[in-house]
Amino acid sequence: xxxxxxxxxxxxxxxxxxxxxxxxxxxxxxxxxxxxxxxxxxxxxxxxxxxxxxxxxxxxxxxxxxxxxxxxxxxxxxxxxxxxxxxxxxxxxxxxxxxxxxxxxxxxxxxxxxxxxxxxxxxxxxxxxxxxxxxxxxxxxxxxxxxxxxxxxxxxxxxxxxxxxxxxxxxxxxxxxxxxxxxxxxxxxxxxxxxxxxxxxxxxxxxxxxxxxxxxxxxxxxxxxxxxxxxxxxxxxxxxxxxxxxxxxxx
Amino acid sequence: xxxxxxxxxxxxxxxxxxxxxxxxxxxxxxxxxxxxxxxxxxxxxxxxxxxxxxxxxxxxxxxxxxxxxxxxxxxxxxxxxxxxxxxxxxxxxxxxxxxxxxxxxxxxxxxxxxxxxxxxxxxxxxxxxxxxxxxxxxxxxxxxxxxxxxxxxxxxxxxxxxxxxxxxxxxxxxxxxxxxxxxxxxxxxxxxxxxxxxxxxxxxxxxxxxxxxxxxxxxxxxxxxxxxxxxxxxxxxxxxxxxxxxxxxxxxxxxxxxxxxxxxxxxxxxxxxxxxxxxxxxxxxxxxxxxxxxxxxxxxxxxxxxxxxxxxxxxxxxxxxxxxxxxxxxxxxxxxxxxxxxxxxx
Numbered sequence: 341x342x343x344x345x346x347x348x349x350x351x352x353x354x355x356x357x358x359x360x361x362x363x364x365x366x367x368x369x370x371x372x373x374x375x376x377x378x379x380x381x382x383x384x385x386x387x388x389x390x391x392x393x394x395x396x397x398x399x400x401x402x403x404x405x406x407x408x409x410x411x412x413x414x415x416x417x418x419x420x421x422x423x424x425x426x427x428x429x430x431x432x433x434x435x436x437x438x439x440x441x442x443x444x445x446x447x448x449x450x451x452x453x454x455x456x457x458x459x460x461x462x463x464x465x466x467x468x469x470x471x472x473x474x475x476x477x478x479x480x481x482x483x484x485x486x487x488x489x490x491x492x493x494x495x496x497x498x499x500x501x502x503x504x505x506x507x508x509x510x511x512x513x514x515x516x517x518x519x520x521x522x523x524x525x526x527x528x529x530x531x532x533x534x535x536x537x538x539x540x541x542x543x544x545x546x547x548x549x550x551x552x553x554x555x556x557x558x559x560x561x562x563x564x565x566x567x568x569x570x571x572x573x574x575x576x577x578x579x580x581x582x583x584x585x586x587x588x589x590x591x
Numbered sequence: 592x593x594x595x596x597x598x599x600x601x602x603x604x605x606x607x608x609x610x611x612x613x614x615x616x617x618x619x620x621x622x623x624x625x626x627x628x629x630x631x632x633x634x635x636x637x638x639x640x641x642x643x644x645x646x647x648x649x650x651x652x653x654x655x656x657x658x659x660x661x662x663x664x665x666x667x668x669x670x671x672x673x674x675x676x677x678x679x680x681x682x683x684x685x686x687x688x689x690x691x692x693x694x695x696x697x698x699x700x701x702x703x704x705x706x707x708x709x710x711x712x713x714x715x716x717x718x719x720x721x722x723x724x725x726x727x728x729x730x731x732x733x734x735x736x737x738x739x740x741x742x743x744x745x746x747x748x749x750x751x752x753x754x755x756x757x758x759x760x761x762x763x764x765x766x767x768x769x770x771x772x773x774x775x776x777x778x779x780x781x782x783x784x785x786x787x788x789x790x791x792x793x794x795x796x797x798x799x800x801x802x803x804x805x806x807x808x809x810x811x812x813x814x815x816x817x818x819x820x821x822x823x824x825x826x827x828x829x830x831x832x833x834x835x836x837x838x839x840x841x842x843x844x845x846x847x848x849x850x851x852x853x854x855x856x857x858x859x860x861x862x863x864x865x866x867x868x869x870x871x872x873x874x875x876x877x878x879x880x881x882x883x884x885x886x887x888x889x890x891x892x893x894x895x896x897x898x899x900x901x902x903x904x905x906x907x908x909x910x911x912x913x914x915x916x917x918x919x920x921x922x923x924x925x926x927x928x929x930x931x932x933x934x935x936x937x
Contacts, residue, residue, distance in 0.1 A: 362863030408831025485855035
């Protein structure tokens with residue numbers, strides 16, 4: 341250990357800022373960078389508040405570095421809410437509770453990974469190297485957002501850190517695994533994107549008819565399991581019939 | 592038709608693009624990336640529902656500037672229209688822009704874009720029978736959630752109405768002065784990222800003048816006006832987005848995020864439109880000039896309280912005066928004031 345304090349850690353341990361997103365949403369901001377320690381604090385506060393939501397609060401939206409609390413200001417005023425959040429923070433215990441670890445099948449074949457050659461070229465890697473690096477890393481789910489069930493992952497290896505595209509590319513297929521800006525996303529809905537498609541999972545992160553419509557939670561850990569095209573097709577069929585094809589291990 | 596439960600059909604004869612079914616929104620799933628959707632102008636949506644005796648937040652048709660034409664099948668329907676100043680007619684006879692009426696089987700209700708406003712609501716006494724997605728009928732077309740198979744309403748759709756009720760309201764004007772909202776000033780609460788802008792840029796933001804650009808939909812209203820500059824860059828680590836958030840991307844042109852907004856985003860948000868002014872802004876047409884006024888949380892909450900008070904008094908419906916309708920149409924109408932309380936369920 342050196343004496344130098346990790347700036348991310350320093351931010352993570354400072355008091356949060358309370359910011360207003362209008363009169364019906366309060367942002368509890370723990371920092372302004374992507375940092376696991378900051379995200380831990382967000383998720384810990386989220387868990388405490390959700391376990392016993394103050395009357396008048398409607399939704400809690402955890403992101404990388406802040407928790408947005410939607411509330412009805414006719415039922416709870418801002419000062420009361422801030423006081424209750426401060427009290428909730430005192431109840432926060434260290435560490436993340438109930439983080440599951442997922443193994444998500446991912447096909448890196450060029451037919452499923454439309455941009456892998458382009459990304460590998462920019463990164464000065466071969467296609468196989470890029471796929472191997474991506475599959476070997478351990479990821480953490482920082483947040484869900486943008487489309488239903490979509491997850492944002494940290495833990496992308498340095499060799500795969502790539503800038504986002506200057507302009508969006510045409511829509512990617514459902515289940516696309518993308519990298520961009522040092523992060524990784526698994527995207528269950530067809531959308532245009534400024535990221536690079538480097539693989540595809542047959543798993544459905546959102547399935548309306550499933551008991552747990554949303555498979556993966558913020559705070560979970562995640563790994564990718566490389567599969568070939570034939571396995572992809574097989575798992576895709578099983579997923580379509582309602583089976584969960586990713587593997588889950590409780591913490 | 593289900594035995595025992597009275598039903599009727601509202602048939603869509605024509606519908607402009609972007610006309611959708613909306614209830615109060617799909618709440619509780621923002622944390623999983625699910626957009627709430629819901630009405631662009633919730634005050635007008637609530638007014639139309641209350642006027643037909645439905646609870647606030649019931650499913651209604653949100654009519655886009657493209658307008659709509661509908662008729663009733665199997666039974667008559669008690670309907671209300673409220674929102675922007677659209678041109679309403681029933682079998683060719685003009686009605687006021689906020690009105691209740693009885694839509695007989697085969698009668699044609701036309702709603703066309705009028706003098707002002709961008710959205711209006713067609714509420715029907717009873718309940719729309721369409722599948723719920725995550726507990727809501729709200730249509731979000733980008734993800735295909737809710738409404739009619741996740742899409743906008745189109746000509747030929749036949750929407751089932753359960754428990755349409757048997758009251759046949761005389762045509763009347765909804766007395767809703769709160770729907771007359773000039774768009775000269777839109778109130779905002781500054782933040783959550785106004786510290787990404789220098790004081791002179793905050794001043795420029797408030798002064799405007801702004802206008803809604805032609806580039807607008809249920810997701811976002813792009814604004815035309817001065818270009819704003821950032822003091823601390825324009826990429827932030829993504830955080831939550833409330834309806835009405837005004838984000839300023841790298842080109843300095845603000846975007847107001849509306850009902851179909853994404854759940855999270857990565858541009859600094861200079862301010863957030865207060866709840867009671869969201870509908871006012873939503874109704875603004877491209878080119879209408881306005882400025883922003885920064886208010887405190889307390890002022891914003893007071894405006895909310897005022898809005899809630901209007902609705903809690905119930906909706907007053909005035910019988911139509913002779914100048915508005917032909918005499919043969921008025922013949923036999925029972926011209927009695929009707930007051931529908933918010934607890935009345937049709």
